[in-house]
Amino acid sequence: MNRYALDARTATDHFPGIGRYVSNLARALPPVLASDERLILLRDPTRPSRWQLPAPSAQVAWVETAVSPFSLSQQWQIPKLLREVGADLYHSPYYLMPYRTGIPSLLTFYDLIPQRFPQYVSPRARLLTSLLTRLALRAADQVVAISQFTRDDALAAYPLAAEKITAVPLAADPHFQPQSAAEIDRIRTTYHLPPTYALYLGINKPHKNLVNLLLAWNMLIEQLPEAPPLVIAGAWDERYPEAKETAAALNLTSHITFLGPVAEEDLPGLYAGAALFVFPSQYEGFGLPVIEAMACGTAVACARTSSLPEVGGEAAAYFDPTQPEEITAVLYHLLTDNAARERRQALGQKQAQLFSWEKTAVETLALYRQLTAHH
Incomplete structure (x- = not known):
């Protein structure tokens, strides 16, 4: 034995x-x-x-x-x-x-x-x-x-x-899967979220690259004034104030919500309710949030770095995380082209099933x- x-x-x-x-x-x-x-x-x-x-x-x-x-x-x-x-x-x-x-x-x-x-x-x-x-x-x-x-x-x-x-x-935890409209509504009410939002979930250490994401979001609003707000969720480390400082300096406070930590049981509903999930990290050993978002049926845009192309496969829309203009272009495309976004959602659910x-x-x-x- x-x-x-x-x-x-x-x-x-x-x-x-x-x-x-x-x-x-x-x-x-x-x-x-x-x-x-x-x-x-x-x-x-x-x-x-x-x-x-x-x-x-x-x-x-x-x-x-x-x-x-x-x-x-x-x-x-x-x-x-x-x-x-x-x-x-x-x-x-x-x-x-x-x-x-x-x-x-x-x-x-x-x-x-x-x-x-x-x-x-x-x-x-x-x-x-x-x-x-x-x-x-x-x-x-x-x-x-x-x-x-x-x-x-x-x-x-x-x-x-x-x-x-x-x-x-x-792999993603088994509870990451598409959610009912009632569950998505519950999450929106609990966290005071608008009907449409884009999501980032993760910590705020510098390699997560939130400053470049905010620079990209600033350009996105210039090109697409009706862009949904960006919700930044996850535990916040006060040693790294750069993202909040950047948001304030760019006058983005009405376009960005810093949500802080979210209860584990609320994460699937948070992912599923997002119009898209964006993950600009410059380095990931695996990049679980990418596969979690896909498993919940959400379109993903992420960095073309480290393990992320391996995890996202053909399903994610990729950008160079060091180029805010490129991040903006990918986000603009996904937010304005519904067919492209729906294709990414379908591909993402297939990709998540590989793990x-x-x-x-x-x-x-x-x-x-x-x-x-x-x-």
């Missing part, structure tokens, strides 16, 4: 992105396991979490531990725990992992944002992140990259053997089996 230990200690509110990944993978794995395979979930009951893990069952066991991924003691406490529960494989969704577990190990790798955008962290933190990432990549027997782009980026940045890293794409958590689980499980067979 093979027992696969998935480290779900990061399925907490402290790790929004990784928490989403590990909880979706944990829920998708049990249905695809063979009868002689078990999933062991390492979880931390002391930390608040909005992420659901599958309940203990014949195929799923919970092992509770309060050992933090940030602690040095995990280097011996987690391997000891893995021995006690008889794990045959260890999967860490985070680079702060025990480096010697005594069993085959797998690491999920998301992006190189700390390396590609050095301004986000202090030189000391950058050095430490780089060192610990190298250690994790060396320690893992196999690395899962969340896109082909991330795989290529990791191979270019680190001394990794190509056969050691495999791309296994993510599923079942597929991600099946491909991840294939790596588990490969590693345990060789051990």
Whole structure:
């Protein structure tokens, strides 16, 4: 019997992105396991979490531990725990992992944002992140990259053997799907939204490129005075005030709504109610919002950079994120040509169906089996 230990200690509110990944993978794995395979979930009951893990069952066991991924003691406490529960494989969704577990190990790798955008962290933190990432990549027997782009980026940045890293794409959560008119109305009422709006959803760090989006929106209003307002939704980091400053400097406040964080259960209705979704990010390991918007039946315009063409396929309308004029032209076309917008909506729903958590689980499980067979 093979027992696969998935480290779900990061399925907490402290790790929004990784928490989403590990909880979706944990829920998708049990249905695809063979009868002689078990999933062991390492979880931390002391930390608040909005992420659901599958309940203990014949195929799923919970092992509770309060050992933090940030602690040095995990280097011996987690391997000891893995021995006690008889794990045959260890999967860490985070680079702060025990480096010697005594069993085959797998690491999920998301992006190189700390390396590609050095301004986000202090030189000391950058050095430490780089060192610990190298250690994790060396320690893992196999690395899962969340896109082909991330795989290529990791191979270019680190001394990794190509056969050691495999791309296994993510997917939208299953609740991202077209919504009823009643649900869309509920969201409009709750968030005081107009009948027609364009949407950006994400954080406001500089690589998300909101300043260029606002410069483009300013030009769009000159060309199309009746353009719908742009709703900018997502958690706001006050360390990066540039987008709000740009909106104020351009007198865009009546055309832009800064919505702030939106409850998870309200996101499908927010996407589905938008005339279009725009995502100008300059760097994404996967770009989940693109596939989420498409799954909800919304036309997508996004940057022709990093993993986004891989995720958006033929369905998205692309622009150069460094050229506000090009962003404006793409937005103008989608907002004024209903047939083009409807075509993008239909293509987007087909594109979103190419990705599923079942597929991600099946491909991840294939790596588990490969590693345990060789051990």
